[in-house]
Amino acid sequence: MVTLPKDTEVNMDLAIERFGDAEARDSLVRDSRASNTATLSIHDLKRAVLEGRPLGALGDSNVVPFRAVQLYRTMLARQSLGYSQMARAARTTEDMRRQVGDFELNVVTDDDAIFLMIEPVNTVVPTTLTLINDDGRMQVVKLPEPVGGVQQVGFPTGEADTNDLLELLQDPATSIFIG
Amino acid sequence: MSVSDFLWSERSRGEFAALFDDAAYSDAFRKSVADALVRGWSNNRDKPFWALSVLVVALSASGGGDDGMDIIWQGAGDAREQLIALPEDALSHFDCTVREDDGTILLGTPDGDFRLTTHRLRVLRKLAEFFLCCDEFTHAQDIMGLLARLATAAHDGSYADIKDATREFARIGYRFRTDNFLDGHASSAFSVINSYLASRDYILVDDTIFEFWADPDNERYKTYEATYQAFANFAASMEDARATDAGFKAQDIQDPALAGAMAGLVANDDLDLDDATQDLAIHMDGEDAFDEDDQIVERAAEPSILGDANLRLFGQKDIVVLSRLVEIQNFARDHRLASMRLLSFHPIQSGISNGLRTGKWKVPLSERVTCEEAKSYVQIIEDLDDLQTRATSWLEVAFALASSEGDKSGTASEVREAGLATLAKSRSKALQKDPEALRKAFLEVTPALIQARELSERFAGVFRRLFDHDDSTGSDEQFISDKALFAAEFVRRYIESGDTGRINDASSISPDASGEQKGSTA
Incomplete structure (x- = not known):
């Protein structure tokens, strides 16, 4: 049996405030056990991007929120094998070459397709190429296994996705991450 | 309402x-x-x-x-x-x-x-x-x-x-x-508990918590757990307010130290005084930003580290219990029966909530509400004894790994032998590491092991004393009557009300506590 202080003995405003804090804490913990939520945590960002979820507005659980792109970018900068924040594109007509960390990224334009070619350094073989523009546009390209020392992936020209990719690649405001 | x-x-x-x-x-x-x-x-x-x-x-x-x-x-x-x-x-x-x-x-x-x-x-x-x-x-x-x-x-x-x-x-x-955060809800909960206790002269006994929870007028707290926590929070906030208030009253406003601090606050604070962060300046101007309480809290180790894949010394069920003991330790000392009820019957209610939420029932609702699965008080105490024994064994291992054969003193070398024997007996894959890695890993979990041993020992003792006046079957008698109480309340809440389509207090669903999670014990 315990006798608590009576309401006449304490500063009730203070007691209410402390009680509110404690209830805030406990209910948060209880609720966290119940939720299996689609909410993105910082750890889910990479997965969500790799799943190919589009960038999107708030309230849609199946998108990568625009507001998270910048955060994702700093994360990639830490975790990538190579990245280039500022474009140092050396363009010759349609083709271009870009140094991304230790990697050299070449874009070769053919009649009906464009090809991205990456030469892996050492023995590390990257699996993804991520392009993020300052304006929030983003594309993730999954890289195949290297053939003859080069990872090459082709896109048919004239298609909307390919055009977007080309535009991103040619824009100096696009950061490129290889990871 | x-x-x-x-x-x-x-x-x-x-x-x-x-x-x-x-x-x-x-x-x-x-x-x-x-x-x-x-x-x-x-x-x-x-x-x-x-x-x-x-x-x-x-x-x-x-x-x-x-x-x-x-x-x-x-x-x-x-x-x-x-x-x-x-x-x-x-x-x-x-x-x-x-x-x-x-x-x-x-x-x-x-x-x-x-x-x-x-x-x-x-x-x-x-x-x-x-x-x-x-x-x-x-x-x-x-x-x-x-x-x-x-x-x-x-x-x-x-x-x-x-x-x-x-x-x-x-x-x-x-x-x-x-x-x-809906602050208003918290303060109205405070008022409800306050008037409930005021009508009982602010005397808080173990049964108060059950009675409040089972009161048909209680619409606020659907689980026994949330009710228990609310009363613990209420008691702590009242004590806290009394202590803080007493501190303020003792310090006269004319006190040069207080006056100085207040002057400093006004002079230093370049923020709008309405700004909620103004107290940053007040509280931080101290010798040590943490008081004694903090250091105690800080010493509380993180129980889940004992279940980490690195060593996996304890199973998930043990972690859930330890985690709960860390949480309730202060309040539980004075409210032992209320706390045993929490340990025994909350897993049942948690299982019911889970079932209602997911629609999957390992045990049908009609059976679950009978509390047949609830752990008896005798069992809880025995489990704590067992937990203590295992924590002690792992501490011996930690000691054996950290010491060398040079320690010749009788007790030390005995402990060392015991530790090495435990290690040799274990077939756990997590423990098949080289000695240095093992030593380091054990060093890291030692504070949590010490805490696990202390908590399990203390609570086994605290709970046992509750039934001191009874014979050895006493706690089971208490358990049997409590089981009937909880079963009746679960029936009222989940069967008679017919309110099963509604998630009943999702705030208390805990997959860990439902007892359905596979526990692995090293």
């Missing part, structure tokens, strides 16, 4: 829960993070923000990135190593030292010292993660800006810059709470 189940906005609940998706975390750890988020440390909501800011500066000074996000990418263990390796002259705004007695990191600022254990580093990391993601990443840009500013301040900036960034950080914290 209709009462909302939830005190927090739906979004904030999801965001807080998502924080713990990346690994298995105990309730005790979640509670530490929630505490830092809503209550701060030592009743100062700004302290965690302060600690985070100086931590970011320290990590950046020790060769971290210029984005100030090392704590996020590195993890707490690496952050600790980095701080230990920090050259003496690396920091210009405050000191960073390693305490020799307990190996904690001490960040000494002009406004007070921050003592950071690995546990606290983990809490701060989660806090930073939370603010980057909360409100659907609304503050991500701002927080990244603040972190980068702090990183810059490490090399090229003043102490005032760090304070400024901290205030902005804290302001985001306040705004988050204002926007997402």
Whole structure:
């Protein structure tokens, strides 16, 4: 049996405030056990991007929120094998070459397709190429296994996705991450 | 009167829960993070923000990135190593030292010292993660800006810059709470409990909690667990208010020390006084930013570390129990029966809630409400004994690994032998490591092992004394009558009301506590 202080003995405003804090804490913990939520945590960002979820507005659980792109970018900068924040594109007509960390990224334009070619350094073989523009546009390209020392992936020209990719690649405001 | 189940906005609940998706975390750890988020440390909501800011500066000074996000990418263990390796002259705004007695990191600022254990580093990391993601990443840009500013301040900036960034950080914290927490619900809950207890002369006995919960007028707390916590919170807040109030009354306003502090507050504070973060300046101007209470809390180890894949010394069920004991230890001392009821019957209610939520029943509802699965009080005490025995064995192993054969004294070498024998007997794959790795891993979990042994020993004793006046079957008699009480209440709530389509207090669903999770014991 315990006798608590009576309401006449304490500063009730203070007691209410402390009680509110404690209830805030406990209910948060209880609720966290119940939720299996689609909410993105910082750890889910990479997965969500790799799943190919589009960038999107708030309230849609199946998108990568625009507001998270910048955060994702700093994360990639830490975790990538190579990245280039500022474009140092050396363009010759349609083709271009870009140094991304230790990697050299070449874009070769053919009649009906464009090809991205990456030469892996050492023995590390990257699996993804991520392009993020300052304006929030983003594309993730999954890289195949290297053939003859080069990872090459082709896109048919004239298609909307390919055009977007080309535009991103040619824009100096696009950061490129290889990871 | 209709009462909302939830005190927090739906979004904030999801965001807080998502924080713990990346690994298995105990309730005790979640509670530490929630505490830092809503209550701060030592009743100062700004302290965690302060600690985070100086931590970011320290990590950046020790060769971290210029984005100030090392704590996020590195993890707490690496952050600790980095701080230990920090050259003496690396920091210009405050000191960073390693305490020799307990190996904690001490960040000494002009406004007070921050003592950071690995546990606290983990809490701060989660806090930073939370603010980057909360409100659907609304503050991500701002927080990244603040972190980068702090990183810059490490090399090229003043102490005032760090304070400024901290205030902005804290302001985001306040705004988050204002926007997402329904304070009104908490204060009305307070009034309800207050008038309930006032009518009983403020006498709180074990049965009070059950009676309040089972009262048909109680629409607010659907689970026994939430009721138990609310009474524990009520008792603590009343005690706290009395103690704080007494402190204030004792210190006359004419007291030069108090007058000086108040003058300092007004003179130093360049913020709008209405600003919620104003008390940053008040509370931080002390010798030590943490009081004694803090140090006790800080010593509480994180039980889940004992179940970590690295060693896997205890199973999930043990972690759930330990986590619960850490949580209730103060209140449980005076309310033993109420606490045993929580340990025995909350898993049943949690299982019911889970079933209602998911529609999957391992045991049908009609059977579950009978509480046949509930652990008896005798069983709970025996389990605690067993937990204590196992914790002791693992401590012997830890000792054996840390000591050398040179320790010839009788007891030491006996303990060492026992430890080596336990290790040799174990077939656990997690323990098949080279001796040095094993030694290190055990060293890391030793505080948690000590805590596990102390808690299980203390609570086995506390609970046993409850039935001292009875014969050896006494606790089972109490259990049998309690089982009937709880069964009747569950029937009333879940069967007679027919309200089974509705998620009944989702706030208490706990997969861990439902007893359905596979537990592995080493």
